[in-house]
Amino acid sequence: MPDVIGIGSAFVDYFFQTDEEFLKRYNLKPEDDFLFQEKKISPNLIFKKLKPITKSPGGIAVNTIATLAKLGINVGYYGVIGNDDNSDFWLENIGRVDTPKVIRRGKMSICTCLLTHHGKKRTFLSQVNPADFDFLKNIDFGYLNGAKFIHFGPLILNSRKGIVFTQKLIEKITKPKISFSPSILYIAEGWENLLPIFKKTYILFVNQKEMKYLTHQNPKSGSKKLLKYGPQIIVCTLAEKGALVTTPNDQFHSPRVDVGNIVDTTGAGDAFTAGFLYGLIKNRSLKWSANFANQIAAKSLSDFGLHWLKTAHFS
Numbered sequence: 001m002p003d004v005i006g007i008g009s010a011f012v013d014y015f016f017q018t019d020e021e022f023l024k025r026y027n028l029k030p031e032d033d034f035l036f037q038e039k040k041i042s043p044n045l046i047f048k049k050l051k052p053i054t055k056s057p058g059g060i061a062v063n064t065i066a067t068l069a070k071l072g073i074n075v076g077y078y079g080v081i082g083n084d085d086n087s088d089f090w091l092e093n094i095g096r097v098d099t100p101k102v103i104r105r106g107k108m109s110i111c112t113c114l115l116t117h118h119g120k121k122r123t124f125l126s127q128v129n130p131a132d133f134d135f136l137k138n139i140d141f142g143y144l145n146g147a148k149f150i151h152f153g154p155l156i157l158n159s160r161k162g163i164v165f166t167q168k169l170i171e172k173i174t175k176p177k178i179s180f181s182p183s184i185l186y187i188a189e190g191w192e193n194l195l196p197i198f199k200k201t202y203i204l205f206v207n208q209k210e211m212k213y214l215t216h217q218n219p220k221s222g223s224k225k226l227l228k229y230g231p232q233i234i235v236c237t238l239a240e241k242g243a244l245v246t247t248p249n250d251q252f253h254s255p256r257v258d259v260g261n262i263v264d265t266t267g268a269g270d271a272f273t274a275g276f277l278y279g280l281i282k283n284r285s286l287k288w289s290a291n292f293a294n295q296i297a298a299k300s301l302s303d304f305g306l307h308w309l310k311t312a313h314f315s
Helices: 020-025 043-049 060-070 085-093 134-138 159-171 183-187 191-200 208-215 219-227 268-281 286-300
Strands: 004-007 011-017 033-035 054-058 075-077 079-081 102-104 110-116 121-127 149-152 177-180 203-207 233-237 243-247 250-254
Touching (some): 004 060, 011 085, 020 110, 033 183, 043 110, 043 121, 054 060, 060 075, 060 149, 079 134, 159 191, 177 191, 203 268, 219 243, 219 250, 233 268, 233 286, 268 286
Parallel strands (some): 004 075, 011 110, 033 121, 177 203, 203 233
Antiparallel strands (some): 110 121, 233 243, 243 250
């Protein structure tokens, strides 16, 4: 039985090197995150104009559980992938992830990751499997309730519906602690829509951009505000400045780990989440967990997507 189960849209991420001039042509800017249809752009256009560097399994929940698997934690994924070549690639490269609850249907979701500023900035355009919600039709709550943590990322076929479905799922999860990375896609749907999920959340992961959007406050005061709505631990990642951890009794900063060559920052926050959850599962202190998480996040910057896991070693 997995200790951690991930729920959230699964992708195959394609990585492209480009520049801001290319982004401007399509009314995009660094750090944008849109569905292709929102921008009225075809995925074929990107593949025609740019040559992919590589590809990797992806998605917020997927990145987290794949990293935890490399760290030796028993993990599972509950959701939908497609029934095509990209889906085969996902299964072959996801690592030691339990997959009996994976449904193969439709066409695998893809995300084109447009890298600028030497990999330090990303722009995401996604095409989501129309069957992305199908796993919700017959949930095995016995499987879910056997885990220690359920880590939720966004279900982005339709963010508003994804929030509602997540809320209904969480109401029936009785034993595991809930870990939640809402992303800017859920946060953009409005504070009030996330409150029912926050009430059931044990640990909430956001970055500083999401914190400002969500609370209109800086990380320190915003984290304290969020504690009032249910979560027992708020973790706000601060990019190159490390992370801020807030509980009802404490607030502390965990400094970054110096990095030599940054190849790609995609998934660094998810790697941090994995490191932090690893500490909690191993009954380490919050400060140990945050420092370890920063080490894992730093390692993730050394390659594209999840490729860094192939050669990663952890002491």
